[in-house]
């Protein structure tokens with residue numbers, strides 16, 4: 001087990017007491033092994049929590065009932081329940097940007113009342129949803145046609161970061177779902193995120209401008225990559241169809257109506273959202289709803305939003321001991337801050353969730369990758385962990401070697417009971433999905449139990465190979481078992497991970513909802529852009545950079 005890296009942050013007596021008790025837990029658990037902890041049936045039974053559609057088994061975490069008790073004490077002392085309530089009530093819990101954090105309002109029922117700045121935001125949310133519903137129905141039915149009168153069967157959604165990752169995650173998850181898949185028949189959805197021209201080429205490969213609708217998704221409508229990609233796709237459309245194509249082939253999703261107008265798009269063709277929606281939490285706004293409704297129809301989107309709402313309600317109302325996001329958040333704090341594990345893996349045993357890890361990577365690392373607390377004082381310990389992941393079983397043939405015999409990487413396994421696309425070959429003992437799930441059950445045990453030198457010796461393994469074949473085990477994981485993967489449960493899963501991140505930030509006392517760390521690179525890129533443009537247009541030299549960057553830039557420009 002890694003040693004604790006935490007230093008005690010100054011806080012209330014209750015917080016400090018819980019923190020100290022958890023540090024003592026680290027010491028107390030040093031002599032134990034998950035192999036033994038898993039023998040304790042009472043402990044195991046207490047470390048399972050469920051919500052309709054989802055079961056969380058955290059019995060393979062390096063923790064006991066006592067650890068969970070003190071983690072809950074820490075949550076209490078940090079005011080997690082109160083902070084959840086404040087978030088959901090529209091309190092401006094993002095003080096560095098002066099904003100409420102209300103992604104839950106994006107999936108609220110029409111009669112809910114959620115205020116930001118004294119005004120109920122829910123009617124605005126539903127007005128936009130109604131607009132998307134009508135628009136997507138017109139496009140999908142062929143009533144809204146392109147410049148040459150053809151139906152728009154293909155969509156390119158341009159956006160980056162939070163304006164891309166969540167929608168792509170949801171799109172991929174539902175491609176093979178029976179209902180969503182059938183609704184998407186004859187339609188294509190592509191995403192264009194990277195400013196790399198290769199991404200442009202990939203996005204429009206095989207597409208015909210006459211049948212393509214471009215959705216420009218940008219909260220600010222100033223993001224350099226998105227704006228250049230939007231201009232690139234605009235020129236592709238205009239070159240083929242003339243200037244008037246813009247009105248019929250381009251729509252926007254943004255909070256910046258002036259920016260949309262300035263780009264030459266009719267603000268009527270804009271779907272709005274609000275400053276209280278953080279980019280990485282925006283998949284349930286028009287950011288995700290527009291492309292998903294165009295591809296799968298609005299009914300599917302409504303189920304997705306309902307699933308997220310269901311998890312929001314659970315998060316807001318379930319007792320902390322049975323509250324899935326709170327439990328997962330506390331285990332994240334335990335592994336990261338107390339046990340000192342700097343990474344965590346997200347391992348969905350479901351190919352449809354291939355974009356879960358990239359999405360949650362942004363949700364978590366842009367939210368909790370911080371070094372200071374809300375008041376600006378140093379955190380005193382590391383912030384959120386490095387998140388990464390791949391679907392199983394692919395990951396098993398990639399980085400699992402390290403997880404089994406190298407570093408300790410706490411893992412979250414996600415499995416699904418019902419297959420989206422069942423296959424069972426005649427003569428095979430198990431179905432293809434069951435084969436996948438065999439691995440979902442085997443891997444957490446392999447990590448936890450390991451294999452001892454004695455076991456290997458008993459099996460007759462030659463002595464010189466024993467050190468190489470030994471598995472130390474004692475490697476923590478949680479298993480999330482979903483009944484099925486459809487639009488509703490996808491919404492649940494999304495909200496579960498969004499709220500886990502919030503819980504961790506609430507316990508650490510950081511602002512999980514700003515992202516100042518992305519700014520400096522953007523400023524420096526602007527300086528480089530000005531230099532490259534200047535050299536290209538007027539000649540001259542590279543100046544104003546350090547010697548390393550100057551030399552590399554010169555080499556690039558000579559090339």
Ligand SMILES: O=P(O)(O)OC[C@H]1O[C@](O)(CO)[C@@H](O)[C@@H]1O
Pocket residue numbers: 160161162163217218219220221222223226279280366515518
């Ligand atoms: O939607 P926008 O304004 O184009 O921003 C895109 C992304 O850029 C960031 O600001 C920083 O990477 C993200 O938080 C955001 O999701």
